[in-house]
Amino acid sequence: MRLRRFGLGLAASSAMFLVGCARNAPQDTWQPKGDNAQKINKLDWMVFPLAGIVGVLVFGLIAYILFRFRDKGQALPTQSHGNPAVEIALTIVPALILSVVGVFTFKGIFELAQTNDTEMVINVTGQQWWWEYDYPAQVVNGVEITQPIITSGQLVIPTGTNVLLRETSRDVIHSYWIPALNGKKDAVPGRINLLRIQADKPGIFAGQCTEFCGLSHANMRMEAVALGPEDFAAWIANQQRNAEAPAQATLAQEGEAVFLNQCIRCHQVNGLKKADGTAAIAAPDENVYSGAAPNLTHLMSRNTFAGATFDLLTSSCRKNVWTASPEEFGSAYLKGVTTDCLNQTDLRRWLRNAPAMKPMYADPIKLARSDGKYRGMPNLGLSESDIDKLVAYLSTLK
Numbered sequence: 001m002r003l004r005r006f007g008l009g010l011a012a013s014s015a016m017f018l019v020g021c022a023r024n025a026p027q028d029t030w031q032p033k034g035d036n037a038q039k040i041n042k043l044d045w046m047v048f049p050l051a052g053i054v055g056v057l058v059f060g061l062i063a064y065i066l067f068r069f070r071d072k073g074q075a076l077p078t079q080s081h082g083n084p085a086v087e088i089a090l091t092i093v094p095a096l097i098l099s100v101v102g103v104f105t106f107k108g109i110f111e112l113a114q115t116n117d118t119e120m121v122i123n124v125t126g127q128q129w130w131w132e133y134d135y136p137a138q139v140v141n142g143v144e145i146t147q148p149i150i151t152s153g154q155l156v157i158p159t160g161t162n163v164l165l166r167e168t169s170r171d172v173i174h175s176y177w178i179p180a181l182n183g184k185k186d187a188v189p190g191r192i193n194l195l196r197i198q199a200d201k202p203g204i205f206a207g208q209c210t211e212f213c214g215l216s217h218a219n220m221r222m223e224a225v226a227l228g229p230e231d232f233a234a235w236i237a238n239q240q241r242n243a244e245a246p247a248q249a250t251l252a253q254e255g256e257a258v259f260l261n262q263c264i265r266c267h268q269v270n271g272l273k274k275a276d277g278t279a280a281i282a283a284p285d286e287n288v289y290s291g292a293a294p295n296l297t298h299l300m301s302r303n304t305f306a307g308a309t310f311d312l313l314t315s316s317c318r319k320n321v322w323t324a325s326p327e328e329f330g331s332a333y334l335k336g337v338t339t340d341c342l343n344q345t346d347l348r349r350w351l352r353n354a355p356a357m358k359p360m361y362a363d364p365i366k367l368a369r370s371d372g373k374y375r376g377m378p379n380l381g382l383s384e385s386d387i388d389k390l391v392a393y394l395s396t397l398k
């Protein structure tokens with residue numbers, strides 16, 4: 001009976017172990033796709049077997065002792081005390097093992113902390129519950145960024161380039177982690193923490209906020225997208241464009257009017273003009289706790305939304321991006337969200353009632369604070385016809 005239970009336990013844990021090793025797990029730390037992740041992986045391959053051997057020895061010995069000396073009603077053995085040889089050995093051997101592990105770990109920590117070889121800077125800001133990326137004006141691999149770029153959810157980087165992330169937060173502590181590219185780094189309000197990432201080949205790499213940050217912590221994800229040099233230059237060029245006004249007398253143009261009424265107070269769309277022809281400027285600081293909301297100028301150039309938690313692409317179009325070969329990835333990604341690929345279901349659900357999709361308030365009745373500020377995107381009580389218009393307008397934000 002006891003043996004059978006042991007066997008069942010062993011089978012269950014081996015099954016879990018094998019599931020954990022599945023090759024298509026996008027957040028697998030054992031599949032590094034860049035320099036820094038490679039360094040961590042090398043260290044893992046040294047520490048893990050060592051710790052494994054020690055673990056097997058210790059558990060084996062315990063199992064042997066439990067079995068060999070189990071209570072069979074025998075008399076108490078003679079009691080002894082102290083054995084200098086065993087005690088010295090049990091001190092020196094672990095100390096030696098830990099010193100070896102320690103030397104390599106410290107070396108790894110110092111190598112990972114190095115940031116004086118970075119070739120590009122991106123500011124990364126966490127807030128409840130999404131990441132904002134802003135690219136200051138700079139020259140990257142010969143491509144000039146003249147207008148600062150502000151985007152969210154998906155971080156776009158050039159391949160083979162050491163990118164310096166300058167992380168901070170607008171509210172609580174978050175932690176940035178793209179396992180395929182590097183380890184974790186906390187984003188702390190009032191501080192700037194540095195993290196260097198680099199990707200060898202074009203592709204898309206998933207991550208997750210790894211510091212508990214409130215109600216929708218589990219819905220705070222991120223993706224890093226690595227593009228080859230030409231594709232990256234094309235991405236930069238597109239991001240620096242202002243949004244174009246929708247054509248006259250279209251549903252999208254009606255959507256623009258709804259947007260100006262309902263959305264511009266939180267969301268910036270660069271180039272958007274008010275009815276009187278002046279620039280429409282968002283004021284998220286007056287409307288949201290964190291003081292920020294995603295810039296929507298190029299919403300359809302990213303393929304996820306709301307903290308990279310929901311897809312802007314239908315599942316078949318999403319698959320085309322995720323399974324593209326490194327050679328084809330860039331063109332698949334740069335297509336953005338075309339009309340037939342738009343996941344209207346989730347986008348409409350979001351506009352209908354965002355907090356129902358992504359919990360934002362512990363008390364759903366008391367949505368806004370007494371100063372009128374919301375956490376995250378509120379339910380705006382939009383009509384279905386306004387939602388139709390908005391979807392048409394948002395689709396023009398390429």
Ligand SMILES: [Cu+2]
Pocket residue numbers: 126127129173174175209210211212213217220
């Ligand atoms: Cu977070």
